Amino acid sequence: MTEIQKIKNSLAKKATEFTAGGFKPTNSISESWIGSVYLYQENEEIPLDNKGELMLPLFQLCLNQLPFVPEILEETKIITVFISKEFPMDLTPNGNNWVLREYKSVDNIVVKDLKNDASFVKPFPLSNKLIEEDYPVWEDPEIPDDISDKINQLEDSGIIDSYYDIIENNYSHKIGGYATYCQSGIDFGEDFEFVFQIASDEKANLNIVDSGNIYLAKNRMTGDWVYYCDFY
Numbered sequence: 001m002t003e004i005q006k007i008k009n010s011l012a013k014k015a016t017e018f019t020a021g022g023f024k025p026t027n028s029i030s031e032s033w034i035g036s037v038y039l040y041q042e043n044e045e046i047p048l049d050n051k052g053e054l055m056l057p058l059f060q061l062c063l064n065q066l067p068f069v070p071e072i073l074e075e076t077k078i079i080t081v082f083i084s085k086e087f088p089m090d091l092t093p094n095g096n097n098w099v100l101r102e103y104k105s106v107d108n109i110v111v112k113d114l115k116n117d118a119s120f121v122k123p124f125p126l127s128n129k130l131i132e133e134d135y136p137v138w139e140d141p142e143i144p145d146d147i148s149d150k151i152n153q154l155e156d157s158g159i160i161d162s163y164y165d166i167i168e169n170n171y172s173h174k175i176g177g178y179a180t181y182c183q184s185g186i187d188f189g190e191d192f193e194f195v196f197q198i199a200s201d202e203k204a205n206l207n208i209v210d211s212g213n214i215y216l217a218k219n220r221m222t223g224d225w226v227y228y229c230d231f232y
Contacts, residue, residue, distance in 0.1 A: 004159075004166050007150055011143065012133040014068045015177030017170060020124035020203045029078075029106060033060040034173070034204045036123035037080045039103075040112045047099045049084035055099065056119045058083045059198055061175065067130035070176045072193055072218055078103040081198070081216070085118070087209060087229060091186065094225040100216065102225075122205045126173065134170055134177030138163040139184040142194075171213065173199050179215040183230045188217040192226060200231075 020034050029039065037046070037057035047055050059081040063069050069076075084097035094100050103109060136142050154160045171180045175196040179185065188194065198214040200207050208214055212231025218224070 013177045015131040015134040015174045016066045016068045016128050017131050018126040018128050018173035025125035030062045032062050032126040035121035041108050046114050047082050049097050054116045055082035075104050077106050092227045098227050100225045135167045136178040137181050141185045182232050191219045191221045192217040
């Protein structure tokens with residue numbers, strides 16, 4: 001095995017990638033969506049942002065039939081995400097102009113036809129496929145020092161011109177794998193683990209500031225979630 005393949009093997013993680021549209025939706029309890037959330041508990045509605053305005057239904061993730069789900073979500077059945085039309089710009093806890101709801105059971109889940117007529121995000125069901133090898137961006141703090149040292153040695157020796165000669169990133173919607181930062185990476189905080197990414201999506205008319213991404217991380221100890229976004 002070559003040194004390059006060893007580096008790739010040490011970094012690679014599995015993920016599930018999502019693509020908007022391309023098939024007839026079923027609106028079932030196992031279908032993921034962008035721009036639409038129709039799964040709620042009986043007492044839940046679309047949440048309000050810090051100004052008291054209705055949030056945008058952004059993402060609905062149904063995990064029971066996905067080809068890969070991170071271990072941190074092994075007991076989770078459904079995740080729904082709502083966001084203010086004024087996207088948070090910093091590392092932000094759940095409930096501060098965005099809301100993530102995580103359901104460990106579908107027993108009390110009901111289908112509701114709730115919409116925000118002011119939303120600019122076009123609703124589409126999401127197809128999915130397995131990513132066998134997802135890789136971090138070069139600026140990701142998750143890359144161990146010994147691996148970055150080996151990559152620098154390969155560059156210095158002229159075997160490669162840059163990290164991206166051997167690595168290709170995935171900027172799509174995905175669960176698992178790595179946050180595909182547009183800028184330098186961020187430390188989500190102690191015990192927090194990156195879980196999934198919502199990307200700018202032309203088909204769904206979702207432009208995150210300037211062709212950016214939203215990254216959502218969960219705390220392994222407390223179960224809390226945090227939000228971060230960056231862009232070009």
